[in-house]
Amino acid sequence: MTAALALTLNALGLYAIALVLTVAFAAQLILHELPCPLCLLQRIQFALLAVGPVLNVRFGPRPSHYALSLFVAAAGAAFAMRQVLLHIMPGDPGYGSALLGYHYYTWAFIGFAVAIVALAAMLSFDGQFAGDKPPVTASAFARTAVWLVIALSALNVVATLLECGFAACPDDPAGYELLRVVVL
Amino acid sequence: MEFTLLFLAVTIVLLAAWYGTRTLALALFAATLVACIATYLHHASAVLNLSF
Numbered sequence: 190m191t192a193a194l195a196l197t198l199n200a201l202g203l204y205a206i207a208l209v210l211t212v213a214f215a216a217q218l219i220l221h222e223l224p225c226p227l228c229l230l231q232r233i234q235f236a237l238l239a240v241g242p243v244l245n246v247r248f249g250p251r252p253s254h255y256a257l258s259l260f261v262a263a264a265g266a267a268f269a270m271r272q273v274l275l276h277i278m279p280g281d282p283g284y285g286s287a288l289l290g291y292h293y294y295t296w297a298f299i300g301f302a303v304a305i306v307a308l309a310a311m312l313s314f315d316g317q318f319a320g321d322k323p324p325v326t327a328s329a330f331a332r333t334a335v336w337l338v339i340a341l342s343a344l345n346v347v348a349t350l351l352e353c354g355f356a357a358c359p360d361d362p363a364g365y366e367l368l369r370v371v372v373l
Numbered sequence: 374m375e376f377t378l379l380f381l382a383v384t385i386v387l388l389a390a391w392y393g394t395r396t397l398a399l400a401l402f403a404a405t406l407v408a409c410i411a412t413y414l415h416h417a418s419a420v421l422n423l424s425f
């Protein structure tokens with residue numbers, strides 16, 4: 190695999206992360222599914238997963254950049270599995286509604302597992318790391334992907350501030366705490 | 374509030390990865406990941422009000 194192909198695949202990975210963050214946003218805004226603390230932590234891991242691909246796009250592909258994303262994917266999978274296990278008892282309705290038969294945290298676990306496999310697959314192609322290459326110039330396709338993820342992460346700062354306000358986030362959020370404080 | 378700060382930290386890490394030096398981005402990344410795990414452990418050690 191050439192470095193150019195690896196960078197294209199990294200950009201596609203960034204678009205995939207942007208898609209996950211967008212779907213989570215859509216569920217929050219359209220279906221009024223407010224994320225719980227563990228759900229927010231999983232969302233944060235998806236955003237943090239983007240650091241490896243962004244570094245690859247900026248400085249060229251390196252194994253250490255993929256390793257960063259592997260650490261995050263492992264942590265995210267652990268957080269998601271914790272929430273799956275909290276609702277594992279028969280009869281437990283789970284947190285929030287289901288999407289295509291699975292709750293969001295189950296999809297999150299699947300997403301992190303897929304990320305781990307994809308990262309391992311990328312690491313197995315040595316050709317992208319061969320030779321001393323000068324810093325690459327990112328394509329418009331890759332730059333757009335980077336800015337999309339940064340924008341979605343910044344939007345989540347605002348959304349989480351609105352949901353939690355300046356106090357600890359409630360375990361079962363029913364509304365936007367900051368708006369409630371401002372309105373009352 | 375802690376999750377707002379974590380999202381803010383992630384946004385800063387992404388900006389550092391895109392504009393800053395590699396060393397700065399790696400240091401900020403490590404600090405943010407440790408903060409995420411610490412937040413998780415804090416929540417995981419809280420008392421659970423289970424219904425069974």
